[in-house]
Amino acid sequence: MEQSQYNQLFSFIWNIATDVLVYAFDKGEYNKIIMTMMVLRRIDVLLEPTKETLLKQKKMLDDNNIANQDPILFNITGYPFYNTSLFTMKTLNSEINPSRLKQNFTDYLNGFSKDVQDILDKFHLRQMVDNLTEAERLGSIIEKFTDDKINLSNKPVLDDAGNVRLPALDNHTMGTMFEELLRKFNEENNVTEAGEHFTPRDYVKLLADLAVIPIADKIKDNTYTVYDGACGTGGILTIAQDRIREIAAEKGKNVQVLIYGQELQPETFATCKADLMISGDIQSFQYVHGTEMREYIAFDSTISRDGHPGETYDFCISNPPFGTPWKEDLKKRGLAETEKKKFTDSRFTLMGSNGEEISFIPDIGDCQMMFLANNISRMKGSTELGTRIVEVHNGSSLFTGDAGSGASNLRQYIIENDLLEAIIAMPEKDFYNTGIGTFIWVVTNRKEERRRGLVQLIDATEIKSPLRKNLGEKNCETTESDRAQIIKLLTDFAETPQSKIFPNNEFGYWSVKVCRPLRLRFDYNEEREAEMCKKEKDAAICCEVMTFVKQYEHSADYDFNALQELLKSAIKGMKSKPKKKHIDLLQKYYTVACPEAEIVLDSDGNQIPDKALEDYEVIPFRYEGGIEGFLKNEILPYTADAWIDMKSMQVGYELSFTKYFYKPKALRSIEDITKDIRAIEERTDGMLDDILGKV
Numbered sequence: 001m002e003q004s005q006y007n008q009l010f011s012f013i014w015n016i017a018t019d020v021l022v023y024a025f026d027k028g029e030y031n032k033i034i035m036t037m038m039v040l041r042r043i044d045v046l047l048e049p050t051k052e053t054l055l056k057q058k059k060m061l062d063d064n065n066i067a068n069q070d071p072i073l074f075n076i077t078g079y080p081f082y083n084t085s086l087f088t089m090k091t092l093n094s095e096i097n098p099s100r101l102k103q104n105f106t107d108y109l110n111g112f113s114k115d116v117q118d119i120l121d122k123f124h125l126r127q128m129v130d131n132l133t134e135a136e137r138l139g140s141i142i143e144k145f146t147d148d149k150i151n152l153s154n155k156p157v158l159d160d161a162g163n164v165r166l167p168a169l170d171n172h173t174m175g176t177m178f179e180e181l182l183r184k185f186n187e188e189n190n191v192t193e194a195g196e197h198f199t200p201r202d203y204v205k206l207l208a209d210l211a212v213i214p215i216a217d218k219i220k221d222n223t224y225t226v227y228d229g230a231c232g233t234g235g236i237l238t239i240a241q242d243r244i245r246e247i248a249a250e251k252g253k254n255v256q257v258l259i260y261g262q263e264l265q266p267e268t269f270a271t272c273k274a275d276l277m278i279s280g281d282i283q284s285f286q287y288v289h290g291t292e293m294r295e296y297i298a299f300d301s302t303i304s305r306d307g308h309p310g311e312t313y314d315f316c317i318s319n320p321p322f323g324t325p326w327k328e329d330l331k332k333r334g335l336a337e338t339e340k341k342k343f344t345d346s347r348f349t350l351m352g353s354n355g356e357e358i359s360f361i362p363d364i365g366d367c368q369m370m371f372l373a374n375n376i377s378r379m380k381g382s383t384e385l386g387t388r389i390v391e392v393h394n395g396s397s398l399f400t401g402d403a404g405s406g407a408s409n410l411r412q413y414i415i416e417n418d419l420l421e422a423i424i425a426m427p428e429k430d431f432y433n434t435g436i437g438t439f440i441w442v443v444t445n446r447k448e449e450r451r452r453g454l455v456q457l458i459d460a461t462e463i464k465s466p467l468r469k470n471l472g473e474k475n476c477e478t479t480e481s482d483r484a485q486i487i488k489l490l491t492d493f494a495e496t497p498q499s500k501i502f503p504n505n506e507f508g509y510w511s512v513k514v515c516r517p518l519r520l521r522f523d524y525n526e527e528r529e530a531e532m533c534k535k536e537k538d539a540a541i542c543c544e545v546m547t548f549v550k551q552y553e554h555s556a557d558y559d560f561n562a563l564q565e566l567l568k569s570a571i572k573g574m575k576s577k578p579k580k581k582h583i584d585l586l587q588k589y590y591t592v593a594c595p596e597a598e599i600v601l602d603s604d605g606n607q608i609p610d611k612a613l614e615d616y617e618v619i620p621f622r623y624e625g626g627i628e629g630f631l632k633n634e635i636l637p638y639t640a641d642a643w644i645d646m647k648s649m650q651v652g653y654e655l656s657f658t659k660y661f662y663k664p665k666a667l668r669s670i671e672d673i674t675k676d677i678r679a680i681e682e683r684t685d686g687m688l689d690d691i692l693g694k695v
């Protein structure tokens with residue numbers, strides 16, 4: 001479809017809202033009504049040519065009491081759906097009585113086969129019909145969507161001479177139009193919900209190329225599977241499917257490509273399901289896995305209700321929501337926000353070699369790393385190609401989460417198992433309703449030999465083409481030539497200003513606690529003793545101890561070690577025998593930190609650390625001399641009594657594009673700065689005299 005034809009169709013559908021729905025519905029309801037009717041008409045128009053034949057066949061099947069009619073009726077329509085009602089949307093258009101129109105339209109909806117019923121339910125279309133009827137708009141909106149000036153079919157409309165009068169609306173363009181309409185409706189109503197960033201088709205094509213082109217020579221006569229756990233309207237799945245087929249055909253290979261996905265938003269799921277059914281690629285929308293029936297495109301949250309448990313795929317390509325909380329997924333499991341650790345799922349946890357469970361579960365405020373962990377769990381281990389994962393993230397996935405956190409653990413697992421092939425930094429303002437920069441992770445369990453033990457970082461932030469007119473926040477696109485340039489950087493695997501290559505351990509670090517010894521001095525104070533007596537139930541014994549201590553001359557000069565010796569003598573003459581908790585209270589109320597005091601030792605003669613002086617250091621794996629070298633070079637020269645608590649050590653991983661691709665801005669010249677100052681002086685000449693003259 002030419003851009004001008006697309007624009008004309010888009011404008012026609014957009015204007016239906018202002019022509020038909022205005023004053024009868026809130027603007028926030030426009031999108032659901034318009035896009036639901038658009039999908040319904042798209043299905044309806046495909047069934048029109050076979051309507052008469054289908055009704056005759058349906059009557060024959062009923063007369064002969066044939067129960068399993070679906071395969072026969074599917075064969076007549078040529079699609080995995082049908083409608084046995086006497087009506088089509090065009091014939092409904094002739095009814096002018098609102099109540100009869102509603103009755104006939106309901107009969108029409110009831111005539112659809114099972115999978116279309118599922119789509120209608122997700123759109124809540126029957127409730128919508130009630131509302132449209134009450135507002136006396138049902139007839140008008142049917143009339144608009146059956147107008148001969150538009151074509152929502154995936155087949156062209158021809159004139160009497162056989163020439164194309166209206167071009168076909170293919171699935172990719174349908175998905176683009178759906179997302180563009182939703183974006184524009186949201187902008188009109190100031191709706192910009194975090195995480196709901198549809199993937200522009202130019203960006204989707206890059207994802208598909210990154211997944212397929214690097215292994216194009218390895219594609220064989222085979223069946224390949226593509227999975228997207230946040231599939232939206234299915235654009236990523238269908239474009240990847242087409243790309244695999246194209247490359248296979250170029251190589252002279254015959255392939256079958258099956259697509260699988262899951263989507264949470266009902267309307268988006270319904271649109272995806274409708275388009276995949278229309279495409280004919282999924283002849284039956286359900287398939288058998290083991291002994292279970294499953295759907296190619298599952299509905300609900302991938303995080304809490306996995307629609308494809310235990311299944312693995314050749315390609316996992318996704319743009320999951322980012323910056324979006326996943327607290328609702330906890331609720332679905334019957335858990336509160338504070339019970340994140342009870343969220344058990346084998347996709348997000350791993351049993352370590354020491355028998356301890358390693359969690360990949362991130363902070364409750366962002367779920368994107370869970371989608372990456374989900375895809376990692378889908379990797380094939382026994383095939384030549386293994387699995388290639390291409391997934392879009394924002395910058396937080398590179399570094400969010402301290403050592404030992406779920407996000408850091410996932411980065412550690414991916415890098416230490418040599419799964420990370422590359423990360424590509426993309427331009428800002430490349431999406432419709434967010435200006436943030438994005439990063440594409442390329443992960444595989446079948447790295448090329450030359451890539452083993454290495455990670456490639458690609459800065460593609462300047463590889464873009466400007467749009468003539470912004471689409472929401474989107475002001476640039478990734479054209480075919482841009483894609484070729486990015487793919488070349490990946491496949492060349494060479495050091496350039498835009499491509500850096502590092503060993504895996506470049507991104508790892510140790511997080512350690514640096515301790516300094518506790519040094520205390522005895523400091524008797526009547527006010528603090530009174531405070532202790534007021535707050536502590538064991539204060540009486542402590543006061544009795546202090547009565548003995550104060551007998552000794554110069555007791556106030558003792559540091560805590562000497563005080564402890566004094567306490568031992570005092571305790572011998574006491575009736576009550578103090579315990580460790582009492583000694584702890586004495587330390588709390590009768591001592592103060594003193595840098596000149598001796599180091600406090602425990603009963604085994606070990607230094608006790610001062611919690612107030614604890615600090616944490618991050619030590620890169622590649623620091624010369626490791627932890628000991630860091631202690632010697634970076635800590636002891638400044639704090640000679642410090643040591644590192646090795647029990648506190650945790651391993652973390654993070655990546656920083658700024659570190660490797662920092663582009664410092666050139667400083668302004670002295671001449672330019674001087675020129676600006678002179679200009680300011682000229683503009684303000686005489687102002688100071690005027691001000692002071694009035695004082």
